[in-house]
Amino acid sequence: MISGHLLSAEDLTKESALGLLATAKELAAITDGPNKKLPTLRGKSIVNLFFEDSTRTRISFESAAKRLSADVINFSAKGSSVSKGESLKDTAQTLQAIGADAVVIRHSASGAAKRLADTHWIQAAVINAGDGTHEHPTQALLDAFTIKQHLRSSENDLTGVRILIVGDILHSRVARSNVILLTKLGATVTLVAPPTLLPVGVSNWPVEISYDFDKEIANCDVVMMLRIQLERMNDSFFPSAQEYSKRYGLNSSRLRKLSKSAIVMHPGPMNRGLEISAESADDLKSVIIDQVKNGVAIRMAVLYELLGGAPIGAQR
Amino acid sequence: MGVLLSGSDIDRAIKRISHEIIEHNQGISNLVLMGIPTRGAYLAERICNFITEIEGSVGCGVLDITLHRDDLRLRPPKPILPTKLPQGGIEGKDLVLVDDVLFSGRTIRAALDAIGELGRPKSVQLAVLVDRGHRELPIRADFVGKNIPTSISESVKVNLKELDGEDLVELLK
Structure with missing residues (x-):
């Protein structure tokens, strides 16, 4: 199981990666069934924060979140206040105020996802959906x-x-x-x-x-x-x-x-x-x-492991 | 700590439950079983094997309920275990759910939701090895190995050969 954020493939051990693949396989089997929607992340908000263009990754994350019943807010830099010069920090604090549980970020700057995760601008789980020429x-x-x-x-x-x-x-x-x-x-x-x-x-x-x-x-x-x-x-x-x-x-x-x-x-x-x-x-x-089809299952697995329960260590 | 069911008690309970399932469903022609992991899955397999021995082959599957639990956000996420459909699927079948201990009923509620993802059986019945009371939902078992009145502070531990090396049900204070 992974916890916290997913910023780099380096964050994954062999075991946690294979665990995600196994979870994704089960989720893929379920969503191939007659009912594609699971109640697991009901009430969670996931923000797709895309500073760069994307077709596959954004709709894949959106579809994964929706199949787990999370609410999805799509943000693209074009048409937002970023084009008026708003900084990543102010954007992040806005998302914090709105109450995002996870932020899926794509940015042209390498390290943008890590910056978002390491600062205290936002409490949400950060998922790197591509940062510059660094990682995906x-x-x-x-x-x-x-x-x-x-x-x-x-x-x-x-x-x-x-x-x-x-x-x-x-x-x-x-x-x-x-x-x-x-x-x-x-x-x-x-x-x-x-x-x-x-x-x-x-x-x-x-x-x-x-x-x-x-x-x-x-x-x-x-x-x-x-x-x-x-x-x-x-x-x-x-x-x-x-x-x-x-x-x-x-x-x-x-x-x-x-x-x-x-x-x-x-x-x-x-x-x-x-x-x-x-x-x-x-x-x-x-x-x-x-690859595109499997992307949805993988992203469901990542969202489930990061958001599916109380933080590690919490008791019932 | 006390022993509630010995190995041979468990064996007898499984055989009796198997007979009751066959009797209640008037045969096995429309019957499938699904166990709830981990111990329910092993119990389902044992019941299946015994029914196969005395009556003929019957489909047996595994139903993971993790994604449907209502206490998901109260505790750390758990790994999802494989769900395996019984041969022939569950659509229109008489489906017997199998679990080890029936307690609050919340697991079974989640299982009923999980079944809804897979299809629409004709009926769903419930078989458990131990019913220890303290229901929090209007749910009851159709086939029970043993009814054991317990105090809420006690816990019931089911040990099965496949996982724990021996067959034993014990009461922990």
């Missing part, structure tokens, strides 16, 4: 869940699963959280990217590094494509989109090199034709839609 722990959990579901459903962890993470590692919070969590669960991770899109210090990460996608693709169980984050491309990281696509994109010829049981993942949103071809995205090996 619930994405890593839903990816681990999806991999386990497809490749290791009867085993305990992900021991022996070979995972390629391909593309813009430098700007990717998804990659960072996934490397931490997936290696913790026993998987072997290889990062494939042009040198310009690898972060400083990547040699200290518990991963292999490769610049040759064609060489690696035949020997993996999972290929996880990352989005080229055009909004964070303030430098010339590669000569042209065509050249990137040719060397690091998942196209039909690379798709054919994958082993029979291998799966294709993408955290979304996809740039079809850039890092992943439309054919690959829609192939039978693609589990991208499963």
